[in-house]
Amino acid sequence: MNLRLGVDVGGTFTDLCALGESGRVRVTKVVTTYPDPAEGILQGVHTLCDTGDRVVCTILGTTAGLNAVLERRGAKTALITNAGFGDIYRMGRGDRPEMYNLHYHRPKPLVPRDWIFELPGRVGADADIIEPLDIERAALIAREIDSGGFESVAVCLLHSYCNPAHELELAALLRRYAPGCSLSLSHQVAREWREYERTSTTVVDAYVRPILERHLAELASGLKAAGHSPEILVMRSSGGLMPASKRTLEPVTVLLSGPVGGAIATRALIRELGLDDALAIDMGGTSFDVTLLTGGELPIGSETEVEGFPLLVSGVPVHTIGAGGGGVVWLEGRGLRVGPRSAGSVPGPICFRRGGTELTATDANACLGLIRSGTFVDGDLPLDIEAAGAAFTLTAAALEMDPARLQEGVIEIVNARMVGAIRALTIEQGLDARTYSLVAYGGNGPLHAAALAEELGIVRVVIPASPGAFSAWGMLFSEVRKDLSLTSLQSSSDIRPDDLEGLLQQLDEQATRFLVEAELDPGEAAYQWRAAMRYQGQEHTVEVPLPAPPASTRYLEEVLALFHELHQRSYGHSHPRQVVEFVTLRLSVLGPASTPEVAPAQAQAERAHPKECRVRWQGREVAVPIFHRDHLATGGIVGPCIVEERTATTFVPDNWTLEVDTDSRSLILQRGGA
């Protein structure tokens, strides 16, 4: 059978989700392998496939690039700048994000100062060549980079957004004299002004490019060797997909792709369920990610950042805090703290018996009876609850409190931090969380979801099928996306309709080239046009969605009217008689969306008689029925109860009821049995 495969490579686990032509969904989870994550993925593929199965397309979301940045394990990268400007990258914008913090520090640079090369030659603000590129010096630098063992080069020259000639000349020399090096040119990575932000983006791109290229090449050849198609699409931070060929790879755009799969899956799920507004929460072992979907849409921001490094690439804003099941319990003075540091999967929580010696939230859940040895990961990971209990007893003695109260306290603290993160995010946008549904996934999301909802005043919780592999599942719902831009300052006082159309035509041609390279039919692609515009003299721009050009002979006029209207709506004032400037024109091309057909759930048996276990909940020991998810047919079950499955455990508190949505195979929890 032909399979489409979604893969989510996380820091500790790799989740895989395969969808066959029959609509049958299969999932599995393997430990992420280092240094080559392809090894783990191929293992997972092997587990998922029966004889005769063939993977025809692999869609990959990966934190490999992000982790390389966070752990400073990226490629040995050189940076080439204009002579006299090598320190731009280290100086940044000179600001302090926290105004009262005297001891603010910048993130550690990805390129040390002695790996920065300066090259004479200069382009001016009006695109003129003020000083020609020093070709001899450029060749020398290229050779030095070649012999210096560099794997990657970032090039960022001043004003290359309006005239990339010098960057292109230099690129030709680098390809000739340092052919083994990956190359990231600032005008290709982020064609926008502001030299520090563009440099930062380009450096990150260069820093992760060889790693991603290697990772993808190994995966492709492994897939091929196992008889599968080597075709790979990579998830971008913006939620679109990118063909993984060397020509089309844009590493910096995939940096934050890990959590995006879950957000996309949430979008598909809430549309299916007819819900508008949802908070997607992904709680794994190390982190807690929240994404806000309002009106059934994914928000996409035009700039992102990683660890304080600005990135001029669009992305779905995912708010992450260190609060996962592996969050470590520690004492500060006589106060109890949990996380943000995580015990990860190795050494892991004490109850995993992998050498962990620090108590975690997962240990607390195990002691409270909410997760059980024998059924946790279908019994593949036995839990040593006694060891965890003993450790709680010791810590509780130090705090002079009851161990059971301490266990509950740990969960309360973790929940409070997650609630805080959700509140901060919704409040920041002036939204009321109570009107949202909570879609909870990741290994730990379903266990904590109802408690978070209680605290937030949310009345509906949705637990998708295979919550532990939901992000991998989401990969199957995305489409190929390419963002193109062109910075060209044009004034409404002298631009002619033809000029604007000519510029948009250039973008259109680039889009066609991309689609051909990606082997997609331009007829099936969707085009989204935007223009960054401002009033003459203004510093920043407003991003105006444009109708497809040229809609009419009055296209230019229409566009200007749209700008005034949007400026009025966004900032409360507009000046229809003032001169308007076009700064950057943008085009996003979207390939055909995939809408996989999924077979409805079939309960393996009619609501088998549940088992029972004792859990501690809100200070009391209570007997709670336990269901296996595969045995739940329709629901209509009144809490408290626990639903177990391979990738997660769901807890339904006593004033909640549980329904099963057969089409989407998700669990719907309603407060107060509504």
Added chain:
Amino acid sequence: MSRSTEHGILSDPVSLEIMWSRLINITEECWITINRTAFSLIIGEVQDFACELLDATGESLAHSPRSMPVFNLALPRAVKALLEAFPPETLQEGDVLITNDPWLCAGHLFDVALVTPVFREGRLVSLVGSVAHCSDIGGTRDSRAVREIYEEGLQIPPMKYYRAGEPNSDLIALIHRNVRKGDMVIGDLQAQYSANAVGASGLLRFMDEYGLDDLSGLATVIQGRSELAMREAIAAVPDGHYSHRVRFDGVGNPLSLAVDIEVSGDELIVDWDAPPQLEKGAINSTLNYTAAHTVYALKCLLTPEIPSNAGCFRPIQVRAPEGSILNCTYPAGVNIRTISGWYCAPALFGALAEAMPDRVQAFTGLPISASAYGRDADSAMYNDHLFQGGGQGAGAPSDGVSALLFPTSAANTPIELFEIRTPLLVETKALIPNSGGAGRNRGGLGQRIEFRKLYDDGLPVQVTVVAYNLTEAMSGLAGGQAGRLSMLSIKEGDTITEGWDLGTLIELRRPEQFATFDLPGGSGYGDPTERPVERVQVDYDEGYLTEEGLAAYDCEVDGGGKIRRRSANRSD
């Protein structure tokens, strides 16, 4: 009514946190509105502005997390003065108040406060304010020559910028005519006006949502919480007097400031001793400006993590002798008051260095602002700021950051944008090796900015430079050394003109003239000979230190590029 609200708020700590963050978020929305719709580089890129919410009495409730610290600390005084000039019962919906009085607001005419009263059911419940450094305010570009404020540009006493929703077109026309690039200045004021409107409607939505008739209960609670945190932090400092004196460049002659901090229980009095105000040179600071810098530095030391509002500053008193450069009297020249006011923080840090060794920071090399003004070949006028930072002072925890802006929270001007706006070409923006003051923890490095005219068109470019640390070095803390001084020069062929004075006005006429600004390094913290050799090695390898900079660390380099300590060598 407010009593019961206050009680209700206190009884639900979660709601309090949410409400408090909501107020901060409203100010952040105001901030974004100004930032995104501003016309000048100094506001749009350098971010020289702040937004604030105040209670009906003009006391601060919350300010934007990114703020010019001094602005949000100075604004409450301006708001109270505006309320005195226009008592609440005379205000109407749609009124917007304005002033740039340096004694009431942020110390010089460039900083304009725009304040929008917010009404609910006809009653004043709050004021939304912003202070922004406009790109020009008229007057001379040569502050060294200034004797009185009349030469510094347009003074706007407390006035109405809007009356009942209608722009005060007389005032707007007057401002437009009196400043360089009037469209830009009015455009920025309009951005402030819009931001205040955004804040006012956000605040009313917030009050609807929480069913608040006024903000007094909430104000009492959150100001009380911040006050308590500040009192606890002060109480942790041992009682007693802490004093320190700093010397700095004046106009012509060096000047000095002395501070005496009296800590008594949970209160603190800062007493400044400063020379008489200068009759010429515009470096005088108004008391409001001095107080803002004083409480800003103290807040950084004492409660950096607590959101700021009026409560934070109730336990702190600031005094300075009337008629001194830290409490000058009208009509003194004040335009470049940063030249005195920016030394408040280092003096306070020096005074508290022993009492709070882990918190203080050695002297940070002060930023240089250069504004370029003229007309291009098409007669279009330009007037934009190139603002860059020096090296941050080191502290007990770590080295200073290089090229950082302090005591502001501004950002530097991107070179590409400066070049788009002005006919100047920047030739260099680079760190200066060995410029960080030596210490167990090293001061951050200063930077060199070099630029010239791009076109040989004979048109003059006027550059006004405000610089510091040209002659007076500021030693580090706990045995750390001073960072490198500032230097300004113009080079043409073999001729180098150096040693400009503070607040210099220079004129560039030919592309062959290269203007160079060396920004100062930060001072070090702790004895440099205690800096581990490995860290000296890293600095050497990365070019932060060259061979000549090693002596300060009692280090030398061998033929293989390896650093070793000299004294250790000798003892072998």
